[in-house]
Amino acid sequence: xxxxxxxxxxxxxxxxxxxxxxxxxxxxxxxxxxxxxxxxxxxxxxxxxxxxxxxxxxxxxxxxxxxxxxxxxxxxxxxxxxxxxxxxxxxxxxxxxxxxxxxxxxxxxxxxxxxxxxxxxxxxxxxxxxxxxxxxxxxxxxxxxxxxxxxxxxxxxxxxxx
Amino acid sequence: xxxxxxxxxxxxxxxxxxxxxxxxxxxxxxxxxxxxxxxxxxxxxxxxxxxxxxxxxxxxxxxxxxxxxxxxxxxxxxxxxxxxxxxxxxxxxxxxxxxxxxxxxxxxxxxxxxxxxxxxxxxxxxxxxxxxxxxxxxxxxxxxxxxxxxxxxxxxxxxxxx
Numbered sequence: 001x002x003x004x005x006x007x008x009x010x011x012x013x014x015x016x017x018x019x020x021x022x023x024x025x026x027x028x029x030x031x032x033x034x035x036x037x038x039x040x041x042x043x044x045x046x047x048x049x050x051x052x053x054x055x056x057x058x059x060x061x062x063x064x065x066x067x068x069x070x071x072x073x074x075x076x077x078x079x080x081x082x083x084x085x086x087x088x089x090x091x092x093x094x095x096x097x098x099x100x101x102x103x104x105x106x107x108x109x110x111x112x113x114x115x116x117x118x119x120x121x122x123x124x125x126x127x128x129x130x131x132x133x134x135x136x137x138x139x140x141x142x143x144x145x146x147x148x149x150x151x152x153x154x155x156x157x158x159x160x161x162x
Numbered sequence: 163x164x165x166x167x168x169x170x171x172x173x174x175x176x177x178x179x180x181x182x183x184x185x186x187x188x189x190x191x192x193x194x195x196x197x198x199x200x201x202x203x204x205x206x207x208x209x210x211x212x213x214x215x216x217x218x219x220x221x222x223x224x225x226x227x228x229x230x231x232x233x234x235x236x237x238x239x240x241x242x243x244x245x246x247x248x249x250x251x252x253x254x255x256x257x258x259x260x261x262x263x264x265x266x267x268x269x270x271x272x273x274x275x276x277x278x279x280x281x282x283x284x285x286x287x288x289x290x291x292x293x294x295x296x297x298x299x300x301x302x303x304x305x306x307x308x309x310x311x312x313x314x315x316x317x318x319x320x321x322x323x324x
Binding site for chain 1: 192
């Protein structure tokens with residue numbers, strides 16, 4: 001891990017974060033879905049109402065990865081949890097230990113803040129699943145993610161008479 | 163829907179919310195996992211750092227259901243989304259339209275706040291999946307939920323040297 005470092009992202013990292021989000025989306029074959037702009041990252045990560053927090057992974061001073069997270073809530077635990085929206089280390093930096101270092105830092109943040117759980121969603125074909133298994137994560141096989149968006153969301157909203 | 167009403171929960175509803183959380187957990191066969199206490203609901207829903215928001219469904223003035231939610235974040239959209247942690251209508255009140263009314267209110271809140279998505283997790287055997295399909299939700303088949311908690315979370319946190 002010589003030259004490898006995990007640090008909290010700062011406002012001046014917004015363009016770097018967006019670049020890494022786009023690299024991750026390309027890996028996930030979802031680049032066409034990325035609408036985020038640098039001003040969105042600045043506003044939602046570093047403005048008066050932060051919607052997420054972000055860690056950057058650096059190798060010899062160059063940003064090569066990131067982890068973007070926020071707090072969810074468990075009504076069973078009666079406390080907040082940590083939800084990891086994105087984690088990514090660029091291919092050239094794999095094997096540096098930075099993926100594991102990002103995950104360990106997130107876990108420490110979760111524990112320090114009293115979170116009982118650390119959750120995320122993984123694409124079923126993502127080869128990193130074996131890596132997540134080794135870190136101690138479990139696939140929650142009983143649970144299925146559901147979503148409504150776009151016109152479906154607007155149609156459902158239109159039913160509300162309140 | 164005569165006598166059926168959806169409203170925003172207030173601090174004095176904390177005990178009712180906890181009762182409904184426990185009813186939902188019993189339905190999910192997970193009641194042994196519920197550690198939340200009334201003071202947790204008060205602190206995290208109605209304190210200085212709210213971790214969730216809550217709607218109550220009433221039938222003829224009696225609370226019979228709830229929906230508890232918070233904001234997540236999409237790095238692809240570059241904006242917050244709505245995440246539904248729990249939705250529940252007690253068996254005696256089913257067929258009243260309150261489940262659909264809760265979902266429509268949540269969708270309207272999402273649209274009014276500029277959210278692009280409305281997500282949740284469903285237990286695979288939950289018969290309400292057919293209801294969610296009718297409302298326009300889709301099972302995100304490509305995505306799998308992962309979690310680390312308890313000793314696994316503490317072990318991972320212990321690896322962080324930063």
